[in-house]
Amino acid sequence: MQDFLTYGIYGTAIFLMLLGVYAVLVKRNLIKIVIGLSILDSGLHLLFVAIGFISGGTAPIFSPMAIESANKMVDPVPQALVLTAIVIGFGVTAVALALVIRLYRHHNTINIDEIKNLKW
Amino acid sequence: MVIADPIYYIVLPLLTAFLLPLFGKLYKPLIGIIPGFVFLFLAYMSVILMIDIRPDNPIITKIAGWTPPFGINLVFSSFSGFIASLISIMGFLIWAYSYKFKKVGFDDSLKYFILLLLVVTGSIGIVLTGDIFNLFVFLEITGISAYALTALYRGRDGAEAAFKFLLIGAFASSMILLAIILLYTQVGTLNMAEISVRMHEVDLKIKVLIFILFFVGFGIEAEMFPLNGWVPDAYSQAPGPIAAVFAGMVAKAGIYALVRIIYLMFDLEGAFHLLLIMGVITMIIAEVVALRQEALRRMLAYSSIGQMGLIMIAFSFNTEQGVFAAIFLMFNHAIIKSLLFLTTSFLVYNTKTKLISDLDGFGKKMPLVSLLFGLGAFAIVGLPPFSGFWSKLYVLIAAANQHMEVIIALILSVSVVEIIYYFKVISRLYFRKASEEIPIQKPSLNSSIVMIVLGLIIISVGVYPDLITGLIENATTSLLNKDLYIEKILPGLAEIIN
Amino acid sequence: MKKLLIFGLLIFIGVEILDVLSEVPFGEDRMKVSNFYLEKSPEVLKVSNVVTAIVVNFRGFDTLGEVTVLFLAAAGIGSILYRRRSVHTELNPKRTSTEASNIVQAGAKVLFPLIILLGAYIFVHGHLTPGGGFQGGAIIATGFLLMLISYRKFFVKHSGVTWIESIAGIVFVGLGLLGMVYGGTFLENFLPAGELNSLISGGIIGIIYIAVGFKVGAELTGVLDTLLNISQDEE
Numbered sequence: 086m087q088d089f090l091t092y093g094i095y096g097t098a099i100f101l102m103l104l105g106v107y108a109v110l111v112k113r114n115l116i117k118i119v120i121g122l123s124i125l126d127s128g129l130h131l132l133f134v135a136i137g138f139i140s141g142g143t144a145p146i147f148s149p150m151a152i153e154s155a156n157k158m159v160d161p162v163p164q165a166l167v168l169t170a171i172v173i174g175f176g177v178t179a180v181a182l183a184l185v186i187r188l189y190r191h192h193n194t195i196n197i198d199e200i201k202n203l204k205w
Numbered sequence: 206m207v208i209a210d211p212i213y214y215i216v217l218p219l220l221t222a223f224l225l226p227l228f229g230k231l232y233k234p235l236i237g238i239i240p241g242f243v244f245l246f247l248a249y250m251s252v253i254l255m256i257d258i259r260p261d262n263p264i265i266t267k268i269a270g271w272t273p274p275f276g277i278n279l280v281f282s283s284f285s286g287f288i289a290s291l292i293s294i295m296g297f298l299i300w301a302y303s304y305k306f307k308k309v310g311f312d313d314s315l316k317y318f319i320l321l322l323l324v325v326t327g328s329i330g331i332v333l334t335g336d337i338f339n340l341f342v343f344l345e346i347t348g349i350s351a352y353a354l355t356a357l358y359r360g361r362d363g364a365e366a367a368f369k370f371l372l373i374g375a376f377a378s379s380m381i382l383l384a385i386i387l388l389y390t391q392v393g394t395l396n397m398a399e400i401s402v403r404m405h406e407v408d409l410k411i412k413v414l415i416f417i418l419f420f421v422g423f424g425i426e427a428e429m430f431p432l433n434g435w436v437p438d439a440y441s442q443a444p445g446p447i448a449a450v451f452a453g454m455v456a457k458a459g460i461y462a463l464v465r466i467i468y469l470m471f472d473l474e475g476a477f478h479l480l481l482i483m484g485v486i487t488m489i490i491a492e493v494v495a496l497r498q499e500a501l502r503r504m505l506a507y508s509s510i511g512q513m514g515l516i517m518i519a520f521s522f523n524t525e526q527g528v529f530a531a532i533f534l535m536f537n538h539a540i541i542k543s544l545l546f547l548t549t550s551f552l553v554y555n556t557k558t559k560l561i562s563d564l565d566g567f568g569k570k571m572p573l574v575s576l577l578f579g580l581g582a583f584a585i586v587g588l589p590p591f592s593g594f595w596s597k598l599y600v601l602i603a604a605a606n607q608h609m610e611v612i613i614a615l616i617l618s619v620s621v622v623e624i625i626y627y628f629k630v631i632s633r634l635y636f637r638k639a640s641e642e643i644p645i646q647k648p649s650l651n652s653s654i655v656m657i658v659l660g661l662i663i664i665s666v667g668v669y670p671d672l673i674t675g676l677i678e679n680a681t682t683s684l685l686n687k688d689l690y691i692e693k694i695l696p697g698l699a700e701i702i703n
Numbered sequence: 704m705k706k707l708l709i710f711g712l713l714i715f716i717g718v719e720i721l722d723v724l725s726e727v728p729f730g731e732d733r734m735k736v737s738n739f740y741l742e743k744s745p746e747v748l749k750v751s752n753v754v755t756a757i758v759v760n761f762r763g764f765d766t767l768g769e770v771t772v773l774f775l776a777a778a779g780i781g782s783i784l785y786r787r788r789s790v791h792t793e794l795n796p797k798r799t800s801t802e803a804s805n806i807v808q809a810g811a812k813v814l815f816p817l818i819i820l821l822g823a824y825i826f827v828h829g830h831l832t833p834g835g836g837f838q839g840g841a842i843i844a845t846g847f848l849l850m851l852i853s854y855r856k857f858f859v860k861h862s863g864v865t866w867i868e869s870i871a872g873i874v875f876v877g878l879g880l881l882g883m884v885y886g887g888t889f890l891e892n893f894l895p896a897g898e899l900n901s902l903i904s905g906g907i908i909g910i911i912y913i914a915v916g917f918k919v920g921a922e923l924t925g926v927l928d929t930l931l932n933i934s935q936d937e938e
Contacts, residue, residue: 091729103713140730145753147745160737165757172769173345176776183780184368191361223872226865268764270891277764316782342768353779390727393735
């Protein structure tokens with residue numbers, strides 16, 4: 086069971102990350118490349134939250150009920166950092182989409198092969 | 206509340222950036238003036254702080270009242286302080302240069318100044334922070350403002366260069382984030398000093414993976430081969446002063462982070478060999494490619510990559526002389542490359558094609574700018590009596606003491622290549638007749654003054670290097686003395702663990 | 704061929720990382736610094752949501768950077784997607800999309816205040832329940848998005864957005880600086896911490912998270928509005 090959880094959850098996160106990288110490297114559509122970046126980020130965030138989990142732990146909130154039951158709590162630091170990472174990922178995605186809109190405006194296409202003024 | 210505190214490096218520009226839209230509503234010209242005052246204050250604060258700073262008394266700034274490793278802290282040591290001061294002073298000069306930069310084609314000076322403030326803040330934050338995740342946050346601030354600045358021109362190629370930059374930058378930051386995640390599972394902390402202490406507990410296999418992820422991630426920021434394809438595009442598409450920002454600040458912050466990781470956090474012997482190899486490859490390929498460039502800005506960009514390679518080589522020696530030479534090179538590269546990009550921006554603006562072959566006879570048309578470009582070119586290839594001469598000499602001495610004859614030969618032959626391509630430009634400027642009379646846009650007074658100041662710094666450091674060697678010696682001691690760094694941040698912890 | 708090569712390389716990288724991660728068993732207690740946070744957050748700061756305590760206080764500097772990233776994204780998009788002059792003069796940007804149906808419009812009108820209320824609730828209670836300024840702000844932005852896509856004539860006042868985000872940013876930094884005046888370090892809590900699990904607790908943490916909520920809400924709305932209007936000017 087433990088092995089299954091370890092490999093299953095980490096595997097999913099890594100699969101998402103690699104899927105994102107694959108999309109960025111192979112796809113020729115700019116929007117799909119941005120989606121790839123987004124998937125890569127999601128994989129990283131999932132992995133980050135997963136490493137903070139502790140078996141049997143509850144959410145790190147000292148609500149009146151939690152104080153009574155005195156359960157173990159999961160690691161709060163990865164959750165806080167993931168919040169930061171998500172916001173940063175949003176910022177990068179938003180700027181990337183704005184650039185795509187601008188590239189479309191200039192070139193009338195979102196195919197990366199047709200946008201080659203500079204050397205890629 | 207003290208008047209000079211490293212926290213102001215971050216907080217004041219952020220506050221100003223938030224306030225700037227409101228100032229713009231009150232009175233338009235404030236948009237340009239207020240950032241200038243902020244940069245001036247930061248530069249002034251740098252001078253005050255640097256006077257008192259010694260390797261054995263770094264300023265540790267706690268945030269939110271928690272002592273490290275529980276809270277984030279800023280470390281203003283002789284090394285980080287030197288680089289932060291360099292960046293803040295360059296920030297002021299770039300502001301002064303671009304303050305009346307009307308002709309570049311952005312009517313939105315508000316966005317320009319906000320982005321300029323934040324790119325400077327991000328770079329300083331990378332240098333000062335003592336927390337690895339905080340470093341990642343500042344890296345992203347620098348990155349996003351750099352992407353937006355690259356696309357500031359309204360031409361079609363700006364957006365393309367910026368998108369390319371963004372893709373590679375996002376890839377780099379993903380690798381760094383993954384490395385931070387893996388590191389956190391192993392050491393359970395994010396404070397760089399504590400990570401350094403706990404590093405020996407980490408399994409070698411994991412340590413190597415984490416190191417490679419960091420190395421590639423920060424290597425991209427530091428323009429390391431092979432993922433530096435964004436550099437020439439971004440440098441040639443961004444506005445002139447922004448190219449100077451990239452060369453003088455963003456690349457410096459990247460190499461700083463790389464060095465911090467290698468020297469402070471990892472005790473891997475192979476790290477220095479890897480840095481040496483990558484530095485050599487980066488330098489050779491960039492300089493050879495620079496030789497073949499026809500566009501002036503792209504040539505300078507490749508030359509900049511070559512210089513970063515040289516800095517990596519100097520850092521890879523892991524000796525006092527090597528580090529000294531490397532920090533000297535960082536200083537020189539920031540000043541000289543900025544001067545070259547700032548002058549180039551006027552030269553290129555007055556040509557139609559931005560090609561080197563279009564620069565015939567500019568020595569007569571724009572005497573001041575051409576003269577300063579020539580000065581910068583002489584300095585960067587390392588001719589006396591300019592400051593570039595000393596840093597290159599120190600690199601060669603450091604290599605000689607390591608008995609690395611091959612490296613010496615390589616550096617010298619690469620210098621010959623540099624001389625060839627810079628002289629190609631200079632001969633166009635001075636020894637060819639202008640083909641046609643086109644109206645010339647003369648630099649404005651503030652831009653001229655900034656370029657002259659940079660030129661004077663280059664000459665005075667070249668004639669009298671003792672002006673800054675004292676500071677660089679302190680910085681070297683501070684970087685190499687890892688135990689002192691840990692002891693100052695986490696008093697008592699270093700002994701408990703060791 | 705190239706695809707196959709990339710595929711193989713990625714599989715190799717994935718296996719390598721998974722191999723390393725197999726030494727980090729899932730669900731094991733590896734906390735070091737976090738124990739300190741779990742202990743101090745209810746005791747000293749009187750904040751029951753430890754994640755909020757970390758985000759706003761222990762690692763509040765990260766959050767300042769995070770807010771800056773959002774601000775930067777909004778400013779960056781503004782500078783990347785400059786408006787063409789001809790469009791700029793028109794007061795009301797014309798959207799080419801068809802008008803949403805009556806049902807959607809009526810529904811949006813009912814939902815909009817509720818969504819705003821939910822967002823405000825979440826960021827006001829950031830220190831007590833899951834959520835906080837970022838989550839609440841994002842919910843508020845979805846409310847505006849709903850209105851933007853269901854009404855063609857609905858548009859966000861840009862000067863209002865600017866005022867809100869600037870003032871919220873100043874409140875954040877200003878409270879941090881006040882912490883420096885009264886406490887000695889930036890972002891230090893200088894207000895009485897109050898009682899655990901009551902609405903007014905945690906000193907400046909709650910106030911900062913409310914400011915963050917306003918800022919995030921305003922910025923995301925601004926970003927959505929910019930992207931929506933510019934992309935529809937294209938036709």
